[in-house]
Amino acid sequence: MAQAVGSQGIQAHVPMARLLECVHCGLCLPACPTYLELGHEADSPRGRIHLIRELVEGRMPLGRDAVRHLDLCLGCLGCETACPSGVHYRELIEGARVALEESYRRRWRERLLRRFVLEVFPYPHRLAALLWPVRIADRLGLGELLRKLPLAEMVPPRESRQQWDPPTLISARGTRRYRVALFRGCVARVLFPGVEAALVRVLTDNGCDVLVPGEQGCCGALAAHQGDRVRATASVGAVVRSFAEPVDAILVTAAGCGAFLRSYGHWAKGTELEETARRVASRVRDATEFLSGLDLPRPSRPLGWRVAYHHACHLAHAQGIREEPMRLLRLAGAELVPFEEADLCCGSAGSYNILEPKLARRLGERKARNIRTSGAEVVAVANPGCSIQIRAALRRVGTPLPVLHPVEILDAAYRGNAQLGSELAAAPLSGQPT
Numbered sequence: 001m002a003q004a005v006g007s008q009g010i011q012a013h014v015p016m017a018r019l020l021e022c023v024h025c026g027l028c029l030p031a032c033p034t035y036l037e038l039g040h041e042a043d044s045p046r047g048r049i050h051l052i053r054e055l056v057e058g059r060m061p062l063g064r065d066a067v068r069h070l071d072l073c074l075g076c077l078g079c080e081t082a083c084p085s086g087v088h089y090r091e092l093i094e095g096a097r098v099a100l101e102e103s104y105r106r107r108w109r110e111r112l113l114r115r116f117v118l119e120v121f122p123y124p125h126r127l128a129a130l131l132w133p134v135r136i137a138d139r140l141g142l143g144e145l146l147r148k149l150p151l152a153e154m155v156p157p158r159e160s161r162q163q164w165d166p167p168t169l170i171s172a173r174g175t176r177r178y179r180v181a182l183f184r185g186c187v188a189r190v191l192f193p194g195v196e197a198a199l200v201r202v203l204t205d206n207g208c209d210v211l212v213p214g215e216q217g218c219c220g221a222l223a224a225h226q227g228d229r230v231r232a233t234a235s236v237g238a239v240v241r242s243f244a245e246p247v248d249a250i251l252v253t254a255a256g257c258g259a260f261l262r263s264y265g266h267w268a269k270g271t272e273l274e275e276t277a278r279r280v281a282s283r284v285r286d287a288t289e290f291l292s293g294l295d296l297p298r299p300s301r302p303l304g305w306r307v308a309y310h311h312a313c314h315l316a317h318a319q320g321i322r323e324e325p326m327r328l329l330r331l332a333g334a335e336l337v338p339f340e341e342a343d344l345c346c347g348s349a350g351s352y353n354i355l356e357p358k359l360a361r362r363l364g365e366r367k368a369r370n371i372r373t374s375g376a377e378v379v380a381v382a383n384p385g386c387s388i389q390i391r392a393a394l395r396r397v398g399t400p401l402p403v404l405h406p407v408e409i410l411d412a413a414y415r416g417n418a419q420l421g422s423e424l425a426a427a428p429l430s431g432q433p434t
């Protein structure tokens with residue numbers, strides 16, 4: 001049922017000054033995945049900014065139609081990169097979503113699904129328990145059954161999910177140059193522990209002590225994307241306390257977490273933790289960003305793979321990190337092959353592929369078809385959500401390529417493990433095209 005929200009409610013979360021920054025030029029439209037797929041102005045950045053302004057000015061009730069257009073936004077921030085006027089779209093959509101969750105009653109199925117995401121994914125033990133049936137089926141070789149299980153697409157191949165239970169300090173080999181902390185997050189640690197292990201190998205081999213604070217949970221991004229301010233700020237507080245110790249950098253292998261960690265000052269604003277949160281945020285570095293500044297040695301046996309690099313939105317658009325991962329891939333001896341729309345969202349977008357599966361699937365297959373035409377042997381991506389999404393979409397379009405983090409590829413080059421990519425492609429869960 002359509003339900004009006006008072007303009008007062010949304011005004012508290014969306015500053016009018018930010019809305020007025022948009023001059024309605026429309027230059028962001030070709031960068032917006034939902035506009036490209038759906039072709040509606042209301043599903044474009046300009047349309048959504050107009051809609052939010054109508055809500056703030058009280059000229060439109062927050063009903064089902066308005067909520068759909070806001071829900072369909074991926075939060076990919078492709079529009080921010082494209083906008084010549086410097087519109088802070090992220091603040092607008094995040095504020096609108098907080099107001100929406102405070103004032104609008106969703107249908108029970110939507111509430112249930114959203115609750116499920118927030119009750120499972122931020123908690124590594126719950127997520128791991130949920131995936132046990134899939135793992136068992138995988139071990140028993142029940143491929144067909146496996147593909148029918150819900151969430152089966154999330155489980156990466158065996159080789160990339162060796163359990164990894166790190167101590168709280170892993171010392172550098174040789175002379176220590178840096179002292180860094182590893183942010184493990186929630187989903188990445190359960191589904192991609194191999195990426196963390198690869199990162200720690202490269203770091204310690206190159207003079208870094210790595211601290212792994214034991215008490216660390218979700219960064220809060222999943223809650224923030226759903227407009228759940230209470231859960232998001234609780235996560236922010238917990239992470240800030242765990243990472244308060246001074247280090248040279250706090251390293252992140254998941255672009256979505258990194259982007260959110262950098263916004264901690266905003267989320268802790270006005271609380272006793274604000275200053276510490278800003279300090280923590282200022283130390284956050286994507287793993288690829290940090291490694292590319294280390295003057296790493298060239299591997300003795302370069303890999304020679306043809307690699308398609310997908311720009312994860314929360315790395316390229318939200319953090320402005322584009323060159324660094326590609327620099328690491330070149331160092332590993334990869335040949336980077338270009339493809340169309342390399343920085344268009346793949347449809348993963350946090351929990352978007354669970355909450356909006358139809359459009360997410362379309363975007364995933366659009367990405368996979370573009371990659372297929374590049375002739376790549378391996379796909380590189382620095383975000384676990386994109387990795388799951390692209391891997392599944394590649395299978396569906398009949399091109400089951402391995403999808404690896406750039407740090408895994410670099411580590412494979414140092415270890416002379418040229419087989420890693422083909423092993424992953426052949427692993428049971430990559431399956432046959434459906």
Ligand code: SF4
Pocket residue numbers: 021022023024025026027028029045046049079082083084085086087
């Ligand atoms: S968000 Fe930026 S690019 Fe898009 S219509 Fe507004 S001013 Fe133009």
Ligand code: SF4
Pocket residue numbers: 031032033034035043044045048072073074075076077078079080089
């Ligand atoms: S964040 Fe992404 S999906 Fe949302 S309006 Fe901007 S470009 Fe479109």
